[in-house]
Amino acid sequence: MTFPGTPTLRITRDQHRTIIGHCFDGLPDEACGLLGGPAVGAMEEPTGVITEVFPTRNADASSRTYTVDGKDMLRAMRTMDERGEVLVGCWHSHTHTEAYPSPTDVRTATANPNWIYVIVSLKPEHGVPVLRGYRIRDGVVAEVPVELIG
Amino acid sequence: MSVEVRLPTLLRQYTDGTASVTADGATIGEVFTAIVGQYPGLGGQLVDESGALHRFVNVYVNDEDIRYLDSLGTPVAEGDVVSILPAVAGG
Numbered sequence: 001m002t003f004p005g006t007p008t009l010r011i012t013r014d015q016h017r018t019i020i021g022h023c024f025d026g027l028p029d030e031a032c033g034l035l036g037g038p039a040v041g042a043m044e045e046p047t048g049v050i051t052e053v054f055p056t057r058n059a060d061a062s063s064r065t066y067t068v069d070g071k072d073m074l075r076a077m078r079t080m081d082e083r084g085e086v087l088v089g090c091w092h093s094h095t096h097t098e099a100y101p102s103p104t105d106v107r108t109a110t111a112n113p114n115w116i117y118v119i120v121s122l123k124p125e126h127g128v129p130v131l132r133g134y135r136i137r138d139g140v141v142a143e144v145p146v147e148l149i150g
Numbered sequence: 151m152s153v154e155v156r157l158p159t160l161l162r163q164y165t166d167g168t169a170s171v172t173a174d175g176a177t178i179g180e181v182f183t184a185i186v187g188q189y190p191g192l193g194g195q196l197v198d199e200s201g202a203l204h205r206f207v208n209v210y211v212n213d214e215d216i217r218y219l220d221s222l223g224t225p226v227a228e229g230d231v232v233s234i235l236p237a238v239a240g241g
């Protein structure tokens with residue numbers, strides 16, 4: 001199920017590699033990061049284009065939860081400000097579970113209802129990392145199509 | 151002290167879309183009281199019922215996280231930039 005007006009998340013193969021690499025580097029803990037790009041309107045609706053991927057520190061240093069380090073977030077926000085763009089989403093890894101928002105993810109997504117949430121599953125049974133995108137609004141999860149470009 | 155307060159996207163719906171407001175106060179707590187006075191919709195978004203900084207909100211005075219300073223008691227100086235960012239977290 002998709003919310004009306006959902007953009008397609010377009011990431012380059014290099015960006016994909018950065019995200020996946022950071023997720024593996026973070027093991028055994030969850031890894032996390034931010035996405036920056038153009039957005040439209042007062043509510044900063046992402047267009048789906050990602051101009052910057054920011055690997056960040058997981059301040060929780062936990063295999064079960066993540067919190068994007070505050071200073072890393074501030075730095076990322078300032079970088080996007082300088083470009084006239086904004087943070088449009090975030091990503092984190094699930095070390096052993098599916099690439100789907102957990103109940104915790106759904107609860108904490110209330111702060112950024114316009115964002116695209118990317119989850120990378122490193123579940124060993126998959127054999128390869130699985131990356132999926134979502135929007136989470138009022139407790140409802142809807143998939144965001146992901147396209148690898150370039 | 152007059153400071154600039156930068157608001158995250160979600161809170162701008164309570165300030166008619168304004169991303170940056172100016173407020174007076176000697177501490178972060180006083181500055182927040184001032185902006186809630188200007189924009190009552192912000193009440194409960196920054197400070198919870200117990201009077202503590204809301205869990206899902208990060209506040210920086212220039213580049214310093216107030217949780218490592220004095221939280222709502224952190225003093226502010228004239229011209230400081232207070233940035234409010236939503237916490238990005240999950241599991």
